Amino acid sequence: LCPAEAEALVQALQGSELRDIGGQGWLRQHEYVEKLNMHGILSASAGQEQLLIELLVTHAKIPVLIGELISVEIWKHKIFPVLCRLQDFKPRSTFPIYVVLHHEASLINLLETVFFFKEICESAEDSILDLIDYCHRKLILLAARSTKAQAVTSAELRAELLASPSSMQADPVPPQELQKQAEMMEFEISLKALSVLRFITDQVDSLPLGALTRMLNTHNLPCLLVELVEHCPWSCWEEGKLKKFENGTWHVVPPEDQVKMTKLDGQVWLALLNLLLSPECQSKYRFDGFNKSQLLKLRAFLTDVLIDQLPNLVEMQKFLSYLAVTEPAPPKKDLIIEQVPVIWDHILKKNSGKWEAIAKHQVKHAFSLTEEELKLQARRWAQTYSLDMMEALVPDKPRCRVCGVEAAKRCSRCRNEWYCTRACQIQHWQKHKPACDLMA
Secondary structure, eight states, X not given: OOHHHHHHHHHHOOOOOGGGTTSHHHHHHHHHHHHHHHHHHXXXXXXXXXXXXXXXXXXXXXXXXXXXXXXXXXXXXXXXXXXXXXXXXXXXXXXXXXXXXXXXXXXXXXXXXXXXXXXXXXXXXXXXXXXXXXXXXXXXXXXXXXXXXXXXXXXXXXHHHHHSHHHHSSSOXXXXXXXXXXXXXXXXXXXXXXXXXXXXXXXXXXXXXXXXXXXXXXXXXXXXXXXXXXXXXXXXXXXXXXXXXXXXXXXXXXXXXXXXXXXXXXXXXXXXXXHHHSHHHHHHSOOOHHHHHHHHGGGGGOOHHHHHHOTTXXXXXXXXXXXXXXXXXXXXXXXXXXXXXOHHHHHHHHHTTOHHHHHHHHHHHTSOOOHHHHHHHHHHHHHXXXXXXXXXXXXXXXXXXXXXXXXXXXXXXXSOOXXXXXXXXXXXXXXXXXXXXXXX
């Protein structure tokens, strides 16, 4: 995006009502977020993200993005299950609903890209409390997740949806498939929330008055992070091989790299360093018997190999050794007015008791598209999910849809599928044709 385009998109960002999710106006907002998200990733990879940061701060759009994030999360938990239970809910295509589910991933990804910067954290103002609560909810999901379960990535899911006839053809799609898609994306969204939380802990000196208290005592994030260190949901053993989740995909880790720290491991340790070693945090945190016993579990993980990779952990090791033989003073009980998040409660109160009515409205006006409307929408999505831009974000070379080898040929109509030879393209045509007809 050129600077003028980026500024126009940022200025156009605005909050939306829960009832309007999936509608035409909301879809335009999703397009703006998706374009800014892809622009942010490309700019960050080139070290040129400062313009986007300045625009978001100048136009005060970080609270708007956080509000949208909470709104789509509530939609997913309150309206989506009702939607799937409605007898008259028989969508011709899963993709319009997938777009809503994917909106949360786009928002948290954009926030992850920009929250590295102190001015973004400060511009969030009181909405940072809602973002902290959001990250806490996602970390609980991560901690509760089975280490044996393996998630399909959202990139793989989007490719599957675009390519499979069932996602685009006029046959009704069972609600179970839609719920499965939502569950698949939840894992990656939670990992992004972990990164956002770590960036927030980098700025403890700049946070609003109640943010530290909320992280340390209301949610007890240090103990939750200990759980993540213990159970490490982004790694699992499968058929005797260790797999780790990195750069959006699961991959087998060779034996010599099994002790290597991943980026996600680093995020957890850095967040713990920020929350436990800051003097301000130490003065507010309750080092009672339970918290102390949980924190001391970290000593078993602080090996020489780990400390060599992140030398700052020497300070953590010293702190835990000191904590093991002392009883830290309890936090001062100062009389303060506690700040509380308002976005979540405001949306719930405004829509309480209306979940089914909203679901029925959205079935009628947003998710029951005719074949012609679906074709028009598919063309808009093809423009929004710019294939050339998305390919710039993917480090791997395209693979043949049929045999999986490196591919140099692409469907000339929709430009969405790759093939190594004409023979593979012909073999796949009957499966690809319904989606191609919509996208072309």
